[in-house]
Amino acid sequence: MSVVARPRTPEAPAFAPALRPTLAPARAPRSVPFVTDLATHGDAPALVTAGGIRTHAALAQAVADAAAALPDVATGRRLVLLELGNDETSLVAHLATLAAGHVALITSPTHASTDSLVGRYAPDLVVPHGTPLPAAARAAAIADQPARHDLHPELAVLLSTSGSTGSPKLVRLSHDNLQSNAEAIAQALGLRADDRAITSLPAHYCYGLSVLHSHLAVGASVVLTGASVVDPCFWDAARTHSVTSLAGVPHTFEMLERIAGATASLPSLRRITQAGGRMAPRRVAEVAERGRREGWDLVVMYGQTEATARMAILPPELLPGAEDSVGRAVPGSRLTLDHGVPEAVDLGPDVGELLLEGPGVMLGYARSPRDLALGRTTHVLRTGDLARIDEDGLVRIIGRRRAFLKVLGTRIDLGEVEARLEERGLIACAGGTDETLDVAVAIGPHLSCTTALRATVADAVGLPAAAVRTVVIDELPRLSTGKVDRPAAMAAVAAAAEAVQASQGQATTEAATDQIAARLAALRETYTLCLDLPDVTPEDTFSSLGGDSLSYVEVSLRVEELLGDLPADWHHRSLADLAASAVESPSRLAAVEGTVALRAAATVAVALAHVDVVEIRGGAHALLAVAGYNLARFSLSAPTGRERLRRTFGSVAAVAVPAVLWMTLVTLVNGTYDLANLGLVNWLVGDVEWGARVHAWFIEALVWCSLGTAALLAIPGVGRLHRRAPFALALGLAVVALVPRFVFLTDTSTPVRGLPYFVAWLFLLGVAAAGARGHGQRALILAVAALGIHGYYGDLIREATILAGVAALLWLPRVRMPRPVAAATALIASSSLFIYLCQWQVFGLFDEKRGLAAFVAAMAVGIAVHLSWTQLVRLVRHRTKVTPTPIKEHH
Structure with a gap:
């Protein structure tokens, strides 16, 4: 399969200005193998209803019996209008029509759509919803009537465009269209005979129909229900029959938000596919994360009726990182771009209309009965969507033509x-x-x-x-x-416009608008100040602005002060969205992100251990896993390799620059450190013995693990693998990084246990944690952590502390605590770098016993230096007081 971007080529037959219709050749009609081969799957379940299970063999017999009621195609192929519902009677009628060699005109089970199509296309037979095909055929006695239409031998199904019903414009699909698309979808999703779908979409809709076709093609099964996803009966059926696959359009996910724990209560669920319209990248990320927690995959797809059903798929392993993409072409098809369309001119040289070539492309449209005799009039499908295709072949839809x-x-x-x-x-x-x-x-x-x-x-x-x-x-x-x-x-x-303008509550709503505008201005000023960036726009997010783990804490604290309650996904939301989402009466408890709470707790534990107040050691090693997690979340998730490197270097500089400056200042005063320390290469060429020379081991490990990871991902092949399988790659690298720990680290009682090549596995486990989906993958990370930490210190409590930190990183996304405690936690977490750096000099001012006073002093000095450094940076950059870009008044 290849997905390429190419300019419009006039000589290609796909872009010929006119296509000559192909009239029906005199040959027998073709069949659809997934229908004629039903019996080959034997006693495997095919359709599951409230009344029981219909095996593939039994379904094949039912289809054969129903097909026998239709005329022999030798007397002429008939046009059969089917009111198709999510029930066995309807689906048997559909399959029987295909098996008998006739053409199915599919519509919804509503009289309005049926009447419209009957009036225009005059079908030979109308099968109302719920009517068995033999009964309908006998009632019409069509065997004794001549066929009304000249139907092309390749024509198999007629569907209304874009999921509408009753439209006179129909999509003409062939037997090859149906078979090839069913096989492509099954291959792309990895469907197996033990897969089981449920009718979460209407069967008359091409997406819903393709779910049935693709599952039957591999001998899998489908649970039939007319219930909506908001109906408890739907989930009862899904649980009872162990459904593994669920299909949805964006509206489906809106409805799922209203049902707490619906998918979590379905342990058999393997995947949820999404098509039928664009879903916002933020929503894709939210649903994918929900799937990772619950153990199922979100598979984003893209399709049109004119392509039989689905024509592109985004493999779940590419999430996160490609939330704005619809993926690559399904097997056997090719997606390209036509850069010559007028609408693409102003959008950049890499934008064009998306074109599809492949066996799923329709024969063409039908606008009247005479068009049913035509053969292929469409060779390349012009989707009408404007798109980009990146170097990895991922398609990003950016708009519609016209x-x-x-x-x-x-x-x-x-x-x-x-x-x-x-x-x-x-x-x-x-x-x-x-x-x-x-x-x-x-x-x-x-x-x-x-x-x-x-x-x-x-x-x-x-x-x-x-x-x-x-x-x-x-x-x-x-x-x-x-x-x-x-x-x-x-x-x-249109109906509401006049009423809205005359509303008595206009003054109140204007005040609400002013409040939103004021919050938006405050948020823009906060982001400008904390991230040192000019021209922050309402569309920007913390992540898109390149925010890192250090600035994350300060910005989150300020944003929560402005909003009352901080949304869990605030760093992915635009400023305008945040401004509109403030709560009037915030909870007394604040939700602090788990990584922030873990950083604060580990920082406190490290300082307490160094003054011999509380013997809780291992906090620094746990923080390495947190550092890897944050690098993956804020830097490695960037959409391009160049941006990934830029963010990584920025994150490393935010740690290395103040650390080197602080150690330089201390060295000028008392000569504590040497050049190896100041170059952060003591681990490589310096003195690795107990004493001041190893004070910065954690900084060195963090910096070099970050740079090493970024360097690896800069290798094109490794970078592509990371985008496709971030969890697997990071976990694999962590396992490889355990080799030096077990082979070369013979004495864990010395400071060498903190050198980058001995602790890189912990950092990489943090990277893997950011891409972990579901409890199984998280448990695997914890198992590798337990393997690596066992015997590392010869101190069971210390090793258990580190393991507990990794477990908290994996399973503790947020911690609720009183707001004053949350504010203190955030302040300690944001000051953690300077607390770590300054503690040694503060402790030197106390006697050997040190104690609680030394701890308090170290915390206070570290926080003070952090606040001073932050202000100094802003002064140097001349952004102490930045006026944000003016916001329009809306009255």
């Missing part, structure tokens, strides 16, 4: 508007005219008033609020497939 407005002279991409709002937690539908941008949004936790929404939209797209019309409604209107009904949503905006 989905643009020009409001007040400003070009507006409607898809981008919806994507930006979704990144802020708002499910939106955008449209409008050349005079106004219209946006309908489903009410949610981040927004509750229309005026605040106007401010958010206007700021996101750079329009004055007067040019934006919005409506906040309980739920966006949707089609039966779960996709947004755009015309209905725009009608809601």
Whole structure:
């Protein structure tokens, strides 16, 4: 499989200006192997219903019996309209139509869509929902009637476009389309005979239908239910029948958020696939993380009815790091770009319309009955999506062709508007005219008033609020497939516009807008100040601005002061989203991230151990795992290799520069350190004996482990492997790094046990922890940690302390504590570097017993030096007081 980007080539047949229709050749119609071969899977389950299990052999017999009720194709192929529901009767009728060699025109089980299609296409047979095919065929007596249409031998199925129903424009799919796409999906997902899906999507929708086809193709099974994912009966059926696979569109995940613990209560679940529309990268990251915790994979997919179903897949091992991608082409197909389309000109030379070549591409469209005789009229599918394809072949959709407005002279991409709002937690539908941008949004936790929404939209797209019309409604209107009904949503905006402007509560909502604007200004100033970056925009996030583990603590503390309660994913949220998500009555308990609490606790433990107050040793080694975790989260997750190196060097410099400067100052005063210390290479060329020369062993280990990891990932092949399988690579490297620890570290009673090549395995386990999915992978990390730490000190308590730190890193995402304690914890964690550096000089001012007074003094001096250093850096950069970019007023 190859995925390449290439310019438009006029000589290629795919881009010929006109294609001559192929008329039906005189040959027998083809079959669909996954239907005709059902019996080869024998007694393996095929369909699971409330009434029992239908094996593949039994299903094959039912299909054969139903097919026998239809006329022999020798008398002419018939057009059979099927009202397809998520029930056995409907699906047997569908498979029987294919098995008998006729053409299935599939629609939803609603009379409105059926009437529209019957009026235009005059099918030979209409099979209402719930009616067995033999009964329908006998009632129509179609065997005695001549076929009404000339149907091309390759034509197998007709589907409405984009999941709509009743549309006169139909997608013509061939037998090869159905078979090849079922096989490609099964291969891409690694489906096995013991897999079991459930009908979480309508069967008349191409995505839902492909779930059935791909599972039957490998001898797997499908649980049939008409219940929604918000219905407890759905989850009862999923648990009872041990469902392994669940399919969803973005709306499905919105509904899943309302059901606490639904997927967690399904231990058999292996994967959840997502297609049917773009899901915001932040939401992808949230769902993927949920899957990692619960032991299942999120598989992002991309498809269109015109491609039979799904045409690209993002393997779960590429998450995190590719949340904005839809992956690569399914096996046997190829995705390319046409850079010549006008809409791509202003978006950069690497942007083009996404094109698909492969066996899943439809025969073409049908707009009238005479089109049913045509053969292939489409060779390359123009998806209508604008995209980029990176060097690894990953496709990133950035917009739609023709989905643009020009409001007040400003070009507006409607898809981008919806994507930006979704990144802020708002499910939106955008449209409008050349005079106004219209946006309908489903009410949610981040927004509750229309005026605040106007401010958010206007700021996101750079329009004055007067040019934006919005409506906040309980739920966006949707089609039966779960996709947004755009015309209905725009009608809601138009109907509500006048009422919103005349609302008696206008003054109140304007005040809410002012509060959001004020918080946004404060957040921008906070990010500008703490990260020393000019021009912070409302769309920026902590991660996108290159925030690291040191700045994370300070920024989180300030953001929580502004918002009341800090969202768990705040570092991935835009400033505008954070400004709109503040709570009026914050809890008395603050949620402190586990890594922050662990850094603070380990720092305190190290200082207490050094003054012989409490013998809790091992904190520094536990902090190495935390350092690896943070490097993976803030630096190694960057989208490109260059950005990954830039962030890593920045993170290393934030530690190395103050450490070297402090040691230089101390050396100038009393000569404590030597050049090897000041170069952070004492581990390599210096004196590794107990004394002042090894005070900075932890700094050296952290710096060189970070640089070594970054250097490894800079190797192209290793970098690609990291993007595809970050957990496996990091864990494998950690195991390899254990070799020096067991082979060359013969005496663990000396300071050499802290040298980078002896502790790199702990750092790499932290990197692996950032990519771990589910309890199984976390347990594997802990097992490797237990193996590596056993016998490291010959001190069971010390080794158990380090292991407990690794376990906390793996299983303690957040800690609730009183706000004053949380503030103190955050301050200690952010000062940990300087507490570690300064403690030795502070302890030297006390007698040999040291004690609690020395501990308090070391903590106080370290915090004071940290605060002073922070202010000094800001003064040097002339950013003590930065005025953020002005924000438009929205009234």
